[in-house]
Amino acid sequence: MYLFRITVCVLGLFAGLGCGAAAPGAAAPAADEPTREQCNAAVAEARALAASVPADHLSRYFAERHLHQAMAEAGNGEFDECLEMAARASDEVRERRHELRPGEKLKVLRPDE
């Protein structure tokens, strides 16, 4: 089974963690809109939760994919969808929504295949 692992470094590149200061001169978001800080916190919490699951568990892989998408949403400035994807990652881990049967594999094409 190939489990694509997302490193913190790549995630940082992806969403520009810590680099996304509000644009000076641009309009500020509405007060009740989710913020980048909330997004980052939710992702960090979900990532810690995912790290508690064995590395070869399918739910950990799914959670990491959700977190990758959460960062994509953040990179697009859609922090509400970031929170949604982080919540999905947390639920995935808590409920172990995906698991393989003995001998079963999830085949995902690697970039070099």
Next chain:
Amino acid sequence: MFPSGKTILLTAASASLALTQSAAAEGFGRDERRGNPYVAGDMHNHNTCTDGSVAAGYAIDRAVGRGTASAGGNNFDLDWFTLGNHGGSGNRDCRFSDTSANLPGQTTTTWSQTLGQTIDGITISSLKGTPNGTGTGAQMWRWQSIREVEYPTIVDRSAKYEKVLIEGLEWIAPGHEHVDVAVITGQHPTHRKGPGNADKMAEFEYRFDRADTDAIGPVIDAGGNQLWPGKDNVNNTGTAGHQKALTGIKWLQTNYPLQSYVIPTHTERQGPFSPTANKGYNIEHFRDFNNAGPTVAFGIESPGHFAEGGANGGSGSYTPTAVGGGTYGMSGVYTAKVGGLWDGLLAEGRNSFIFVSSDWHSRGAGGARDSFTTADFIPGEYTKLYVPNAGRFSSQHVIDGMRSGNSYSVNADLIGPDLVFRAKARGDDWKTMGETLVVRPGEKITVEMELTVPNENNSPYSFDNPLLVPVGIKQPLNKPALDHVDLITGQITGVVAPDAPNYAVANAAGTAGAAIVYNPSAIIARQISATQMKREHRGDRDGVRLKFTTTFVAGPKPFYIRARGTNIPNGTPNVSDTAGNPLLDANNAQVSCTDPACPAHMETVNGVKKVTHDVQAYSNVWFHANPIFVRLEGSPKLLVETNAELARRLGQRADNDHDHHDHDDHHHDHH
């Protein structure tokens, strides 16, 4: 159109501004599709310019290319494609796919890494407008990526594929969630005089997208003077946001009444509208949209994200807090429920039509080339939006077809590109979807439907549909099968005025929202089993042609007839009720997938695989056809008719002035 003096003034202005628009329409000969009465497309999908997983060019390649992609994976050969990506901004360079797509040689790349480089013939020298983030977080405003990245990519791919490609937008609307928009004015990617531009699309995004908070936009001189001055960057939320959204729609209606569309999408997802937030739509907002833009705001898009369904629901990206609590037959409750919100709009005789698209972002747990998906399908893979094939098909014909209502939406290739759905009273005066049949009281109305059920779809699975195993039906997931067609009718009681007490209707999140009845007269008037239809086998490649005819008797009131079809029999446990209505799709996950071939990525409960993700999508399959309207001779014209007449008048004015002013640049067909 809702009659008002203001609208008349707006219409007159629209006509003069429509003069040069027809010259921009792109047309291509389509010999190989000339026999199909409809052509398939997708108008809602994403790439790495925003939150998608693949490069803009790669998304187009997979959607409209044929055969197999160079690095693997099937292409889906759509006839037309609108690149409908979010507004706002993005930090990734969308000439590259994301690392998560697992494509050879492609890694997540940000604008900060590529500024000044020429890649795919495109050079981005700077990130324009109000500075937005630093380092790898430096973001390009979408108005810039629309103009400088996506549209040049469309120009490149238009020449390569000779298909109709349009630069559109998924508008993050003030006060609401998302809306599919396109403005084709200026876009003529293969024109002999030059490829044009997507500046009008970009200007709309800059002015009206609430996620685009740039206060500068493009400048026209070294002094920093703005090309698009006067942006409202304040009223983006709640009720004020809704008013700004209406301003945006009026801007389109005034300037591009025949060359733009505004179609709210996944409209139930974030629950009811909130006057203090940015979410949702109630029926009054659809009414407001159509009143503000009678020839541009003419419908609703059902959600994409068809493979997101898990053990607790989630198909269509809907959570239990969505209006309706989730999807029903892979549609939102507004359009899936008989008597629901869409029927409420049709009860006014309003030109409100439904559409569907992929909302492609990624394949979830899979990379872009994998055959399975736990999130979205690539455009053309699962969902097809059919509009009439106008022969020399063009971007203008995409919009004209959508506006006319003569279109239908199909999941999993349940039916093909040659639907016939029409009605007549006498003689041979057939009226089809979006049109109005005028009859005498008591007259017999003949309704005819013909459709083709293809031999195969794009499912990678050939095991039997697990939702139908409990009822003893063996139906391979890769073989489309029609169980029945419903003809749904509802009375038309007239346009509801904005000051009428029932113009706004209280809405509700969750399953409570599914209980709201907007048109109590809407019923499943006929249900025609596929076994009752005339059958013509068209060979191993082309599938089976099915036909039926039925009749209605004209009553004293106008009404409409819309159609839907499915592979799901009435009363299928956890899927449909005894009348044939789809149940909440989250129930599908009550059914276990026990075939040895059930794939590894399905969600499990206590170690047992459940009908989820793409298996659910290929198991629970529907198509929806837009309505035919019927009214009595001598009765007032319906809004759908007067708005169609408005579009015709605007088109005639544009054609007359265009013929008068510019014969050389004529680049679209007259019919």
